[in-house]
Amino acid sequence: MPPYQRHVFVCTNRRAEDNPKGSCALKGSEAVLERFKEELHRRGLKGKMRANAAGCLDACAFGPSVVIYPEGVWYAGVRVEDVVEIVESHLLGNVPVERLRMKGTTGALPPDSSP
Numbered sequence: 517m518p519p520y521q522r523h524v525f526v527c528t529n530r531r532a533e534d535n536p537k538g539s540c541a542l543k544g545s546e547a548v549l550e551r552f553k554e555e556l557h558r559r560g561l562k563g564k565m566r567a568n569a570a571g572c573l574d575a576c577a578f579g580p581s582v583v584i585y586p587e588g589v590w591y592a593g594v595r596v597e598d599v600v601e602i603v604e605s606h607l608l609g610n611v612p613v614e615r616l617r618m619k620g621t622t623g624a625l626p627p628d629s630s631p
């Protein structure tokens with residue numbers, strides 16, 4: 517049994533502004549991570565779910581990039597304003613937010629993933 521029911525990884529990799537690869541931190545991912553942490557804390561989910569900074573997830577063009585385990589659902593272009601929807605729909609409701617899913621990725625909710 518993993519220690520967390522859900523583990524949210526947010527890429528906070530930062531590259532120089534003139535780097536052609538771009539980076540998630542330059543697109544606002546650090547604020548996205550903080551919003552996830554706040555929201556999990558506010559809802560009393562500490563110890564059950566966790567949001568962590570991640571290094572480059574190798575999806576730089578689609579950032580801010582987020583991946584949620586154990587199901588391995590990837591999100592692209594996540595903004596601070598999207599966090600509540602991901603928490604409510606995906607983390608608590610077990611329904612991934614389709615409009616934010618990274619194209620070409622898979623990942624499915626396990627059969628019993630209720631918090």
Ligand code: FES
Nearest residue numbers: 527540573575576
């Ligand atoms: S910099 Fe975020 S995925 Fe590469």
